[in-house]
Amino acid sequence: MKRWALAMVLTSLLALGACDSGSDSDDKSDAKPGAAAPGGQSNPGEAPDPHYAVFPSKVPGTGWELTEATRQIGTGREVQLGGLPGVDWYAEFDGPPAEGGTNAYLSLTGYSQSLEERRAESVSDPSNVTEGDISGHKAFWILDPEDGAVVTWEITSDYTIEVFSTGISLGELLAMARSVKDASEAEWVAAGGQIADCKPGQDDCPDSADG
Known part of the structure; x- marks a missing residue:
């Protein structure tokens, strides 16, 4: 499995300072959570219509706590996410x-990418991939003893x-994945x-992820 980059990128984002909090409902009053962006593409810096998901008890299980949950919108979106x-x-x-x-560590992430695009990003050895389904959605999962475990499932074609996760078994992660529910x-x-x-030019939205 390709070495996981998201945790490192997200950690660097925390050091940049939080952007202005708000909602994209004013800019997308007719957008509904769960509606996919047409064709899976968006203009540079433009956020797609989201498909949110949560754990039933807000956290994966007993002994877990949320440390950060963010969705970047605005014209500085791609810059703030470091091009990930x-x-x-x-x-x-x-x-x-x-x-x-x-x-132990766990991230729950929504991607505006297809299942095959996610597989290309996270899998280097196809022989180690298991295909299946998560709550009726087409999925794949993989475990690397050094990198951790990944479970990915399709919500729409894009x-x-x-x-x-790191620090828990693949079986535990699969059980957690199957508990995830759609959310508004x-x-x-x-x-x-x-x-x-996040808007370019603001003090809290730097011109690059490196500051």
């Missing part, structure tokens, strides 16, 4: 102590949900999500 392909929103969780003394924007925000409107 396809990320629409993400939620990160800190878990119980794992082997080696570090805590939108996927993905859970990635209001439900996602109530679970701890923040919608940040």
Whole structure:
């Protein structure tokens, strides 16, 4: 499996400072959560219509806590996300102590990418991939002892949900993935999500991910 980059990128974003909080409902009053962007494409910096998802108890399980949940909108979206392909929103969780003394980690991410695009991003050895379904959605999953486990499932032809973890077994991650439920924007925000409107030129929206 390709070495996971999302956690490192998201950690760097936290150091940049939070963008202005807000909702994209004013700009997209007719957009409905769960509606895919036409053709899976958007203009540079333009956020697609989201498919939010949450855990039933807001966290993956006992002993877990939410550390960050953000969706970037606005014309600075791509800059603020550091060019990481396809990320629409993400939620990160800190878990119980794992082997080696570090805590388990889990991210739940919405991608404006197809299932095959996600596979190309996260899989280097196709022989290690298992195909199946998550709650009736076409899916794949993979475990690498060094990198962690990934479970990805298709929501539409151009939108996927993905859970990635370190410090827990693939079986545990699959069970958590199957517990994930669709959510409205209001439900996602109530679970701890923040919608940040980032515009180039603002002090809190730098010209590059490196500052």
